[in-house]
Amino acid sequence: MDTLRPLSWSAISSFQYSPPQWAKKYLDGVKSPPTPAMKFGKEVGERIAADVLYLPTVPRLSLFEYELTAKLGERNLTGWIDTYEPHTALCEYKTGKEWTQKRADEHGQITMYLLMLNLMHKVKPEDVRCRLVWLRTQENGDFSTSFIKNMQPHIFETKRTMMDILNFGAYIHDVYKQMQEYAHERGI
Amino acid sequence: MIDKTLSLVEKEVSPLARRAQALIINSLGTMKDAVVFLSVLNKKLDSITEEKERITRPLNEALKVERGRWKPIDMAITSAIAAVRTAMTIYQTEQIRCAKEQELKIAARIGEGRGYLKTETAIKKFGEIERVNKEVSSDEGLVQFRATKKFEVMDMSLLPQEYHIADDVKIREAMKNGVELKGVRYYTEQIVVNYR
Numbered sequence: 001m002d003t004l005r006p007l008s009w010s011a012i013s014s015f016q017y018s019p020p021q022w023a024k025k026y027l028d029g030v031k032s033p034p035t036p037a038m039k040f041g042k043e044v045g046e047r048i049a050a051d052v053l054y055l056p057t058v059p060r061l062s063l064f065e066y067e068l069t070a071k072l073g074e075r076n077l078t079g080w081i082d083t084y085e086p087h088t089a090l091c092e093y094k095t096g097k098e099w100t101q102k103r104a105d106e107h108g109q110i111t112m113y114l115l116m117l118n119l120m121h122k123v124k125p126e127d128v129r130c131r132l133v134w135l136r137t138q139e140n141g142d143f144s145t146s147f148i149k150n151m152q153p154h155i156f157e158t159k160r161t162m163m164d165i166l167n168f169g170a171y172i173h174d175v176y177k178q179m180q181e182y183a184h185e186r187g188i
Numbered sequence: 189m190i191d192k193t194l195s196l197v198e199k200e201v202s203p204l205a206r207r208a209q210a211l212i213i214n215s216l217g218t219m220k221d222a223v224v225f226l227s228v229l230n231k232k233l234d235s236i237t238e239e240k241e242r243i244t245r246p247l248n249e250a251l252k253v254e255r256g257r258w259k260p261i262d263m264a265i266t267s268a269i270a271a272v273r274t275a276m277t278i279y280q281t282e283q284i285r286c287a288k289e290q291e292l293k294i295a296a297r298i299g300e301g302r303g304y305l306k307t308e309t310a311i312k313k314f315g316e317i318e319r320v321n322k323e324v325s326s327d328e329g330l331v332q333f334r335a336t337k338k339f340e341v342m343d344m345s346l347l348p349q350e351y352h353i354a355d356d357v358k359i360r361e362a363m364k365n366g367v368e369l370k371g372v373r374y375y376t377e378q379i380v381v382n383y384r
Contacts, residue, residue: 162295169311
């Protein structure tokens with residue numbers, strides 16, 4: 001398995017969801033075309049960054065698509081924060097049907113970004129204000145996705161501690177080991 | 189046959205019950221009507237109870253005998269299960285507490301300079317902490333542990349009033365002994381005793 005390829009949140013969550021699906025994408029390089037919901041989510045993120053009049057109540061910080069690259073042991077980690085205020089705040093925009101406070105609190109992507117910020121800049125997770133902004137969408141039954149009628153952004157404030165990011169770091173080591181074992185089983 | 193009897197009784201009782209429900213007592217006359225309703229309905233209930241118990245009494249007796257026959261072994265097994273479950277919970281909870289304690293110690297050492305740990309080193313140490321599995325399986329079955337939040341009231345004086353529950357049994361006991369408590373209203377109500 002290519003240990004130089006940076007590990008992203010989407011690779012980790014893909015592996016947790018389905019190792020065969022992960023292998024198809026990350027080992028065999030077979031990319032599935034984006035679904036309408038994924039396309040819609042990407043477009044929304046881009047428009048928020050480019051147009052301040054679009055969804056004006058959505059929080060915007062000074063940097064968009066802020067790239068994170070960190071090293072954890074021999075593992076290279078990578079990620080992009082939707083919008084970021086250096087060392088003090090981050091926001092992730094989410095489209096889709098169902099987000100709850102509990103889901104936001106347990107969302108590994110935010111924990112991973114805070115771990116990377118700590119590895120890169122020694123930022124303490126407790127010092128970063130984290131928000132997950134949910135923009136509720138619906139599938140229209142004609143292969144298209146749109147916001148629900150009168151959609152209002154739902155903002156979940158969420159926190160992480162040093163313990164959370166350390167545990168996440170240990171979890172990354174575990175997942176990486178499982179990925180290697182899985183790849184080995186497939187003869188890679 | 190039983191259903192036929194049931195429907196006959198129901199036919200007889202239903203109009204009576206409806207009229208009794210609608211009864212308003214506002215004079216000696218209507219109070220007398222109420223006595224009639226109460227006595228007739230109680231008599232009906234007595235006869236239904238008698239009929240019902242003709243069937244249920246032997247069944248209950250059989251149930252009691254059968255339950256009694258199994259009770260000693262049932263109790264022995266139930267008590268053994270409870271003991272095993274308690275021992276498992278104590279062990280698992282303690283192991284998780286120990287792991288958490290080690291995590292806290294490691295996290296507290298993060299910083300720069302001598303004696304402190306880098307984040308990466310701390311993560312490595314987190315990975316080395318011995319942890320219990322959430323699931324333990326055997327040939328006979330498996331056990332999963334689920335973290336359940338629980339509580340124990342430690343200081344009633346700190347607990348908001350809305351979460352206090354009055355002890356009705358003790359209050360009644362005190363009342364019978366002639367003790368009247370603050371915050372309790374004592375009153376008298378005429379309870380009906382029906383002779384028929």
